[in-house]
Amino acid sequence: MDIRNLEEADLPAVLELCRRSLPLDEFELTPLRRRLIEEPNRNPSYQLCLWDDARLVGVMFGGTRRLHDGHTLLPHERAVGILQLFAVDPDYRRRGLAGRMLTTLGQRMHGRGLSWLRCGNFAPSYFWPGVDLRYTPGLCFLLRHGFHRKGDAVNMEVDLTAHDWDTSAAEARLAADGFSIRRLLPGDQAALSEWVHAEWGSIWQWEALSTYANDPVSAFVALKEGKLCAFACYDTSSFRNVFGPTGTAEDQRWKGLGRVLLLRCLRDLRELGFERAEISWVGPISFYARTVDAAINRSFYWLEKEL
DSSP, X not given: OEEEEOOGGGHHHHHHHHHHHOTTSOOOHHHXXXXXXXXXXXXXXXXXXXXXXXXXXXXXXXXXXXXXXXTTOOXXXXXXXXXXXXXXXXXGOSSSHHHHHHHHHHHHHHHTTXXXXXXXXXXXXXXXSSEETTSHHHXXXXXXXXXXXXXXXXXXXXXXXXXXXXXXXXXXXXXXXXXXXXXOOGGGHHHXXXXXXXXXXXXXXXXXXXGGGSSSOOEEEEEETTEEEEEEEESSSSSTTEEEEEXXXXXXXXXXXXXXXXXXXXXXXXXXXXXXXEEOSOSOHXXXXXXXXXXXEEEEEEEEEEO
16 A cells, blocks of 8 residues: 555545545535645645555645644744544554554654644644544544643534524614625725734634635625724635634624624525534634524544654
């Protein structure tokens, strides 16, 4: 069996492998291309495909991010290796194949000066916030190979068929106070980029701008006197029909802007034919539970190991 670097022509085989090996998720070709081929600072030597002749039997996709959040006790921001996704064909498991790919990935990263490998808790452009606990064999594999749990995260699910997500009354109230709510427009790009970066940093800036690649543009904004006050997105990082990120300028909070923008995104997803939406990497659990009857549906650990 040979380990080769990922090529774009491999994506259909990757899609089929992920569908066989990771059945809790709905994989599609476009999100795979965005997460892997359009990966920020992509290095194909960190994207491993294990082939048995013409059959793809395993993958392990890594990359790098510049991070400094205290979880690795790093004194300064620096490049950290990330593990985006790994999978082995069910017919080829318990043969040490995932371990072989992890060893190869670790050696390549260490040879380029990386000293930490993280699975989860990196952004932008990720499949999950961490390791879904229901993929228990994958979690056990990482723990067995020296990873340590560093934190956790949850996603929440919304039933899009439960409400009509109408915002007309709320938007009328906001209009009386000088606010307008609308979909993000091409002419907003420069202002959005500058504003989101200044308020929340480069990660949310990348995710907000990525909505321009979707049809329709998957973001809504609130404005007052022509200035951006709040935004909300879906289908940025992760999979399709996933909400987030969203933010409101500090001086405009507690006015209902975030709620209206959330509902506009959910209505969009319903009109696109989805029956459910997922809210990724949730912070304010009670807000989403109260506002849209969301319930926690997935729990994740994020893990790290020293290379």
